[in-house]
Amino acid sequence: MEGESGSGSGEVKKQKLKLYSFWWSTCSVRVRIALNFKGLKYEYKSVNLLKGEQLSPEFIKLNPSGNVPVLVDGDTLVADSFAILMYLEDKYPHHYPLLPQDIHKRAINYQAANIVSSSIQPLQKVATLKCIEEKISSDPDVKLAWAQHYIKKGFVALERLLKDYAGRFATGDEVYLADLFLAPQIHAAIKRFNVDMTQFPLLSRLNEAYNEIPAFQDAMPEKQPDTPLASAS
Template sequence: MENQESLPTFLSSSWYNYNITIFYIPFYQLILHCLYHSLSFINLSISQYLEDKYPHHYPLLPQDIHKRAINYQPANIVSSSIQPLQKIATLKCIEEKISSDPDVKLAWAQHYIKKGFVALERLLKDYAGRIATGDEVYLADLFLAPQIHAAIKRFNVDVTRFPLLSKLNEAYNEIPAFQDAMLEKQPDTTLASAS
C-alpha cells in the first residue's frame, strides 16, 4: 500500500488484546483496518466523528436522511448485537466460566452471528443495490464487510444461507480498499493472531 506509516501500538488488559496499526492511507481503508482488527465497538463513534469533521472528503453517510438512518442500523447491529458477543474477551470468559471446549465457543459465536445476519437480511432486503444501501460505499458497508469476512474466516459460518449478505460479500471482494484493509494483509498481523 502506498503512503503508509505503520505505528504499532499494543493494548493489553483483561478485556482486550489488540495490535493497532495506524496507516496514512485512504480514509475507508483506515476505518476498515480498525474494523478488521475487531475494534468496531469503538469505531462507530470514530466513524461518526470523521463524518462530522470531514463530510465532503469521503462521505460515510448519504445526504438523504432516510438512507442515513438505514446506514446506521447495520452499523449498530454489528457493533452492538454481533461483534461484542464474538470478541476475544467474551469467548475467553465462556472458556473460563462455561466450557473449555472450543466447539462451545464456536457455537456461541455462530449463534449470535447468524441471529444478527437474519436481522441484517430483513433490514437490507429493500435497500441493497450492488452493496448494502445502494451502489455507493457508506457506513453500513464499512461494518458489514469485516463482519461477513470474520463470520466466514474465523467462525466458519455458511453465509450462503444469507443470500443478500453473500452477494454483498462478493461485491466487497471486488473493491480494492476493502481487500487492502483485510486483517490478513496487514504487515503487523500473522495468520495465527488473525484468528
C-alpha cells in the same frame, strides 16, 4: 510490529494519523476501510490482543476500556470504531462521504451498523470467548457454537433490514457506513467462525462486491503488517 498503510485516490497530504489496531479486529477493519476510502495515510500501531497488550497501562491511557481501535490525529485522540468513523466524517466530509444525504437512508445505515456493533461483534470478540472458555467450557466447539449462534442471529436481522434497500451495496449503489461494518463482519464469519453463508444470499452478494474493491481488501486482516499468516491475499 508497526507499518504504513492506507490507500484510495486523492490522498490528503501531510497527515499524521496513527491507528492503534490489531490485524483481525473487525472494529479496526472498519476504520481501516474508512481511512482507505477517504484517502488518508496513517501509521499502523499494532496492539496484540492475544498477548493482552490492550490491557497494558500504556494502552489504557489511550483508551480506558482497553479496546482497539484508537485513532490519534495530532492532539486529538478518539477511541471506539463508531466514534472514530463519525470523527473522520466530521473532519474530512469531502474525502468520500460515509453517509448518504437522504435522512431515511442514513437511519438504515445507522441501524445496520448498530446490529453489527452491538448485537454481533461484542458476543464473538476475544474477551467474550475467553470468558466462556474460563467460566463455562474449555471445549473449542462450545465457543464456536456460541459465536456462530449470535452471528447467524444478527445476519438474519440484517437480511430482513436490507432487502428493500440494497443495491450493489448495503443501501444502494454507493458504499456507506453500513458497508464498513458489514464487510469485516462477513469476512470474520467466513474465515474465523466457519459460518455457512448459503442461508444469507443478500450478504453473500454484498461480500462479493466488497471483494472486488481495493479499499475494502487492503483493510482486511490478511493485508496487515501484524498478520501472522504466511501468505497474504
